[in-house]
Amino acid sequence: MSKRSEAPEKIIELSLTIKDQDGNMFWVLPIILVTLEDTPMSYEKVTRLQSELIIGTKQTLKAIKHGAVSEVFVADDADRQITQKVENLAQESGVPYHRVDSKRKLGAACGIDVGAAVVAVKQ
Incomplete structure (x- = not known):
């Protein structure tokens, strides 16, 4: 998993790349994380x-x-x-x-x- 970019603070976009045994990439999943601190209680x-x-x-x-x-x-x-x-x-x-x-x-x-x-x- 590698950190791709940071949008406004506390929002992090990640991507998950899955490769087979030969190193061929066959799946990329974008993941966006938002911390609970950004959500009003x-x-x-x-x-x-x-x-x-x-x-x-x-x-x-x-x-x-x-x-x-x-x-x-x-x-x-x-x-x-x-x-x-x-x-x-x-x-x-x-x-x-x-x-x-x-x-x-x-x-x-x-x-x-x-x-x-x-x-x-x-x-």
């Missing part, structure tokens, strides 16, 4: 968008059905039976959803003193 994004949030499962389901949601955040430690409904509807509706590890942290990012299993961003 979900909690930080929720904190930035506090005024545009819908907090709670029922409200989020209703808003997705009305086409009023641009994306959804779901806590991994929330009741799976509840969050699965939101994930399924989001997927069916073409709304991106992101999983975060803690409903307590998600609630704090929303500016509330309790955990939040599901949070949506209004369109």
Whole structure:
């Protein structure tokens, strides 16, 4: 594997060349790596968008059905039976959803003193 070029910082393009026993090249695979540091953290994004949030499962389901949601955040430690409904509807509706590890942290990012299993961003 050889480093081919560096695009904007933290994005690295690599290529993988596969050769046979005689040294004949028969496969070149381009690979692009993006570090997680380039992706905004979900909690930080929720904190930035506090005024545009819908907090709670029922409200989020209703808003997705009305086409009023641009994306959804779901806590991994929330009741799976509840969050699965939101994930399924989001997927069916073409709304991106992101999983975060803690409903307590998600609630704090929303500016509330309790955990939040599901949070949506209004369109």
